[in-house]
Amino acid sequence: MDTIFAEATPPGKGGVSIVRLSGPQARAIAARLAGDLPASHQAGTRRLRDGDDAIDEALVLAFDAGRSFTGDETVEFHLHGAPVVVSRLSAALRKHGARQAAAGEFTQRAFLAGRLDLTQVQGLSDLLAAETEAQRRLAVQNASGLLGKRATEWREALSEAGALLLADIDFPDEDLENGLIDAALERIVAVRESIEATLAGSAAAEIVRKGFQVAIVGPPNAGKSTLLNRLAGRDVAIVSERPGTTRDVIEVRLDLNGAAVSLFDTAGLRDSDDVVEGEGIARARRTAEAADLRIHLSETGEAQAGLLCPGDLVVTSKADLHPGDGLRVSAQTGAGLDALVSEIGERLAQRIAGAGVVAHEMQRDRLARAARHLREAERSGAEFLAEALWQAIHELEALVGRVDIEDYLDLVFSRFCIGK
């Protein structure tokens, strides 16, 4: 039986996030992160570390097998409520062999272990409804997004590879072209590389790894650098009264309510004949376009029309000089900064929750396993290759849909003249 984990509190929000880990390896895995564990049914504060990386200071509760919700060894981590912390812990748990639980899996285990009575588990119906809704949202996202497009390509290529292998293995006596296995392998390698590339660049991974990227954009001398310095609490950008001082993109990493945020100060956007400044402006635009969130800062409270995306923040600067409504900051007096910070935090939480970090992480897990299956088989014989393909397709099922022998056979018979 696998050891599974899941966030037990609604993702993305809340002061405390609870992650539950259950299964035969639960205590062993938890001990690797927390050092020693409290006795069963006792809580204790532990500093969670993954190797040299600190995860969080958390309240840890351990439950022995036979005395827990699922009947198996269980450990609960009560973390500071920030998606990034949950992600970090998830990554560490995965690294030590646990797997993201599917929706309802904890309850299923609990029921199988006889830990729940029937009235208690009727709540599963609601869960199921919620799960369906989450899947639907995810499916819509995937179908319209890059991942959906890739998944379609993977399905096609993997089905073809399966068909080629089937033709090679199950029709040895037919007059087929040579090199079927090589042709299958070519497709398998291509899919594996594409999966790995997707994993390396997936949006959720980026946010977790690089932090949430926020760009401050606006006309020259709007006070962008001053705001950055104020938020960072140190002088990093050159601040002067002369427009066009910031000629490059300046990055500051911040910890905003426990979440990693990269804040970018960009060159003021204006038409310029200065070659160096022109280049700075071009970079500013690229950075702003690639960011997860843009703060449009100006004295007039206007956005940069060409760069405005839904969910961006529009902020009036130098609020001490220009009274009015809306989000307003004064870097000089510090007024409005707390409100801005909490607004950024709010947007960040929405983004991560909206993208469904859990769903994404489950997908990441599956993608990674699929790629591993394919990679391991690349140098072995046809039947091993077919076996790996089978495993990989199974992992990708949620993304690419079910592929089975009938799909292979359809392709084989449309492509090859087989039969006697």
Place this chain on the structure above:
Amino acid sequence: MFHVKHEFDVIVVGAGHAGLEAAAAAVRLGRRVALVTLSRDDLGALSCNPAIGGVGKGHLVREIDALDGLMGRLGDAAAIQYRLLNASKGPAVQGPRTQTDRALYRQAVSGAVSAMSGLTLVEGEVSELVLSGNGVQGVRLADGTVLKARGVVVATGTFLGGVIHIGNDQRPAGRWGGAAADRLRHQFAELGLPKGRLKTGTPPRLDGRTIDWAALPRQEGDAKPVYLSFLTEITANRQIACGVTQTTEHTHDIIRENLGRSALYSGNIEGAGPRYCPSIEDKIVKFPDKSSHQVFLEPEGLDDTTVYPNGVSTSLPDEVQLAYLRSMPGLSSVEMVRPGYAVEYSFVDPRSLRRTLEVAGFDGLFFAGQINGTTGYEEAAAQGLVAGLNAALRAQGRPLFEFGRDQAYIGVMIDDLVSRGATEPYRMFTSRAEYRLSLRADNADMRLTPLGLDLGCVTEARRLSFERKHDEMARGREALRTTRLPAAETENGETPTRPWTTAYEALGQGDGVARVAEHGARPEISQAAWEALCAEACYAPFAERQKKEAEKLAVGRQVSLPPAESLIEIPGLSIELRHKILAVRPATLVDAERIEGMTPAALALLLIQARQKSAA
């Protein structure tokens, strides 16, 4: 003769490959068996290709053999060419195949039948089943004779509503010369068994004396034959080669010009044919760019001049068949012994069956073979074995037996049939088996003979031979596991994790067999046991994983679910899932798990429903 009644334990209707294997299995369980056939001459007829085995099919033959069935031994007794298919690939996908002599096969069957004590061969036509309530009591023959038994196996092949098509001519029949079993078909309809229509075809037969063999390349058999049966030790007959010719542009022109006269293309046939066994008409229409198709010329026997041209099954009129045959190299003056034809026939939707092959809702009534929508001797025989075993168990009042997908290709096939039905004649492919690396032809005996011993269908001679091999393998395995060899260099030049490997581990690696031999580590065991160990070691890492999966399945299979109608009342299930549950009608948790779109949460709900029902 209306008053005549005969008492048996098991009655088998039809003496083709399914019926024969069913009767033999029931006899091995010590039952009194009646085998009813239209004509004694039908016994052991190879009505299509004179070959047994292959990839997937060879696996089935080995499994039948492991359970002490007939097909492997009969095939070996009649073999005139052996070829191990996929010999260049791993043992999991290798399949033994033979070319058989029709007359010798018939002779071997007749010998096997007369050697069965407890078997009564009855010549006659079954006109109806004798039923009472939801159980079967026996069969009534056309002459009024009633045969009574607690288990009846229906294995009537294509005789059920069979129609032969040659060009525009049609006539009722199953196989050539047989009479259609229309009355039975009506009774099945009355019983509410859903049916469908399928078709299959066979090529013309040639007079071998009119073939210019000297002008054609030959395909020889293997120098070192791999036998079908675990018990066979010597080659029984002189071995022959096949000829190879091919269709030409001229052949294709002739066929294209006459397409309208083919029963397949004139709209006379409604049944679906197998895509892996297309007629020559189909091949030319569907693959117009292919200028030539290979045709194997397979002699039907050592003393038989009939030749089976493998690859040109057809339903064109006689004269067109002859014309296109003569357009091929080596066949310019060939004569036909008889024309090819298409057969259209009815089958019973196998989704009405349980995995025991018993009809759901009718105790003691079993279906096996082509009537269930399959094609092939091997597929038929394997079902016959299962139906015969279970009919005998039913007669004995013992619990019935079913094979799992993780145990045998037989289990894969029956599970596919009863859960998915058949949209074209079902043929075995290794790609259908998700446990392909574990379900091998080489280990069919280790997988299934112990089961057969438990069931009581394995006789003394096989038991002894099995135990000897099993012990040798155990001894060899132990020796190999305790022998250390220096570790092989890894492919990317990394240092191996430990400086030695066991000989058993080494055996599973690329050049392992040679390395083990080099170090003098090959244990002193028989060649058969040694080869089996080599194959086993090759897949050992996968076997472990598949075993775990199989254990999980076994647990789920223990949990039976209430009827689909009560499952869909569960709140929270999506409409889509409800539809699927109604269509698939999962009997156990494992069936439910395999439904597309099933989630752990939904599965938990089904489980709760199951517990509630069983508690109520």
